[in-house]
Amino acid sequence: MHRYRSHTCGELRAADVDTEVRLSGWLHNRRNLGGILFIDLRDHYGLVQLVVRPDTPANEALSSITKETVVRVDGKVIARGADNVNPELPTGGIEVEVTAVEVLGAAEPLPFTVFPEDNVNEERRLEYRFLDLRRERMHRNIILRSQVISTLRSKMTAQGFNELATPILSATSPEGARDFLVPSRLHAGKFYALPQAPQQFKQLLMIAGFDRYFQIAPCFRDEDARADRSPGEFYQLDVEMSFVEQEDVFQVIEKVMTDLFTELGGGREVTSPFPRIPFRESMVKYGSDKPDLRARLELVDVSHVFAGSGFKAFADKHVRALAVPDTGDQSRKFFDQLGEYAIAQGAKGLAWVRIGEDNALTGPIAKFLTEDDVTKLIAEVGGKAGTSIFFGAGDFDEVSKIMGAVRVEAAKRAGHFEQDVYRFCWIVDFPMFEKNEDTGAIEFSHNPFSMPQGGLEALRTKDPLDILAWQYDIVCNGTELSSGAIRNHEPEVMYEAFGLAGYSKEEVEREFGGMLRAFQFGAPPHGGIAPGVDRIVMLLADEPNIRETIAFPLNGNAQDLLMGAPSEVDDARLRELHLALRKPAAAKPAAAKPSAAPQGESESE
Structure with missing residues (x-):
């Protein structure tokens, strides 16, 4: 027999009665009824009830150990009496009569209970996240996240998309949210930036001729936390397609989202097809550009x-x-x-x-x-x-x-x-520009790399505030899952659009020279989107806070309470990186500036 287990805790059934088994798992719960111990043993796969008779070595050993101790037990599968069957438990028709036990990992007294799931403040939960993840709800959420990512990959591959990786160490973005910077050891005084999104790289992949790209992309933004945005990092289904118009992108993403939410949404109805709502109409009818259409x-x-x-x-x-x-x-x-x-x-x-x-x-x-x-x-x-x-x-x-x-x-x-439904929609026809209320200057209202509706002629002949962009958001139940756009791939259009926003030709070339250079060597029309994985899981799990969908999130102050990040480094490491510290007298976390998203669309906009 295997050293640790012949079966998992979730797989035993009535057909296994009279089978000698070996199980390993965590001591989930214990009840003593007249000297007979009833123990719930838990592993990743489920729960099984153990019965331990009095006056046995196993009874003595299991009577005193703490909950969450890891044990290995040997025993025989027996049928439960008709009155003791638990129909809500897959293993509820049987129990295992224990004949031997071995402690594999002792547990100290717990800082909070795993079962029952008592309320405990979030800071404590994050400090002991490995315990928190043992709770049924959290364990279920993380498995759901795995299922979402697996399903997204299979759906995208089935539609002819190739999963391609883009760099993590890259150049800093001149606009948008605040970057996370990584000092260079080899190039004194210079820094890499962690990507806010793979926007420019995925466009370059289209220019390179790959046609249909996706990845489950990690993105990094030094922004403050909120209920639907995790500080530091998040993941998105990053998508880009060549030779497409807006409706082509919609057809792909609608199918992926409809299939995903139908398969993992617990039988809830899913909107199909997704209504298209112009931005200005949405603001008038719903007071928001991310309307909750469950409200009729x-x-x-x-x-x-x-x-x-x-x-x-x-x-x-x-x-x-x-x-x-x-x-x-x-x-x-x-x-x-x-x-x-x-x-x-x-x-x-x-x-x-x-x-x-x-x-x-x-x-x-x-x-x-x-x-x-x-x-x-x-x-x-x-x-x-x-x-x-x-x-x-x-x-x-x-x-x-x-x-x-x-x-x-x-x-x-x-x-x-409406309860228990997923009401999706597309918000379309966003304004390309807006007026700064303080300065009166014309600024980009969304992603500046989007193609204006009407192209170069519109930029040259229309009031900037009347120009619409080929930009779109996907919204579900009042939650924005992503922004996206058909890209501007023409240098002349790019110069004109940035000129209206106050950029000189020299500034555009200095800040976006890489993209401009690529556009000059045969760029196909292309567009894309990047639905947020964290927010998708949040909707499917019915969780009000995005941190409940992430295995090891930072807290609201962007700290990892389990691993102690961010942490200080010693002087030798600073010298190696050519850095010197200048600490403020009283450090306060500064609010990150709102994203103008030149790095790309994402869940965090």
């Missing part, structure tokens, strides 16, 4: 209804309305709580009215609306008796942010929110 409500721009109105709170402002059907019988508490939610999002309050019979309005602002206001308003929102209408007024961006959040919350509270 839309915002309506009613600014014109109140233009010049006698109701000063709305007059000459941007006003967005949210009609919520079937809320006529809701108590005042429903409206007050939704108002409190809006205030928590930054609003000063939340105005509302309720439509009764014969279109009569009730509510705090009903008395301020004229008969003409009421007629126009009801027509605009498609209201009827029993519909409540909520309002946000102010500047466009502020109203979008607040009412976008209220839209989703109202849908949840009023029963207009």
Whole structure:
């Protein structure tokens, strides 16, 4: 028999009754019933119940060892009595009567329990991550992550893509998020940068003629953490294709995402095909460029209804309305709580009215609306008796942010929110440029390497703020999975686009000379995208925080509490790297500047 096991803990069944077996695993749980020990033994594959009779050497040994001790047991598989069968456990029809035991790895008293999974703060969990990963939920998440990556690889390969590696040590990016820098020992005073994304390299692969590329790419950005973004590093399904238009990219990614979420989504419905929503339409209807389409409500721009109105709170402002059907019988508490939610999002309050019979309005602002206001308003929102209408007024961006959040919350509270579905969409037609509110200068609003719609002619003849780009985002359930674009592969277009953003020809050549040089030697039209692996797993696992999907994440302060990174290095190593330290008097973690993404699209934008 094998030194450690003849079977795993998850594979024994009724067919194995009367078989002599050897198992190894962790002591998960122990119960003493009148001297008979019942022990749950756990390994990667599952759980099996051991029974240990009194007055046996095995009973004495297993009575005193701590939970999470690693043991090897020998024994015989026996059938459980009918009353003791556990139908929720794959091995629930049998148990193993133990005849011998050996301790393989003793466990000290635990800093927190693995079973039951008691609440413990995140810092403690990350400090003892190897214990945290033994918990069923975390173990399941990491296995799910492995399944996601394996499935992505197989789906991409099946569509004719080649997995190609791009460099980890590269040149620093002149824009975008803050790089992680690696000092060069051989070239004093110079640094490599860890890639924020493989953007330029994957474009160079297209220029080199490889046609369809992908990789599960590690990306590094020195940015602050948030719930859907891990500090330091993340992984993405990086994709690039030659001789394609926007719709070609959509067809590939829709199939991959639909198949992936169908296979690993636990039977939940998946949107197919994904709707295409222009950016400006999304901002008006949903208050966001990453709309949660599970909420079956839309915002309506009613600014014109109140233009010049006698109701000063709305007059000459941007006003967005949210009609919520079937809320006529809701108590005042429903409206007050939704108002409190809006205030928590930054609003000063939340105005509302309720439509009764014969279109009569009730509510705090009903008395301020004229008969003409009421007629126009009801027509605009498609209201009827029993519909409540909520309002946000102010500047466009502020109203979008607040009412976008209220839209989703109202849908949840009023029963207009779909559960257990994956609602995907594409956000398309992003503006190429935007105006800096402080300086008034024209800047890129997204990825500056994107192809403008209309090409060179649009850049030369249109108002920059009216130019749209062949840029797109993929969104699922209100989470942005990735940005992508059809690339600008023409040097003349690149010079013109960067010129509108204030770059001289010399600056473009200095900062992006490698790409420009490549474009001058026969570049095919190409485009791509890079859905975030971490966020995909987060959605499939129903986890609110991305760190729950990563085996060994940094904490919110970008520290590895288990391994002690970042760490100091000694003076000899600093001298070898030609470095000297200059520490601030009181170091505070600086916020990374927002990504302008010249390095490429990714989950962290």
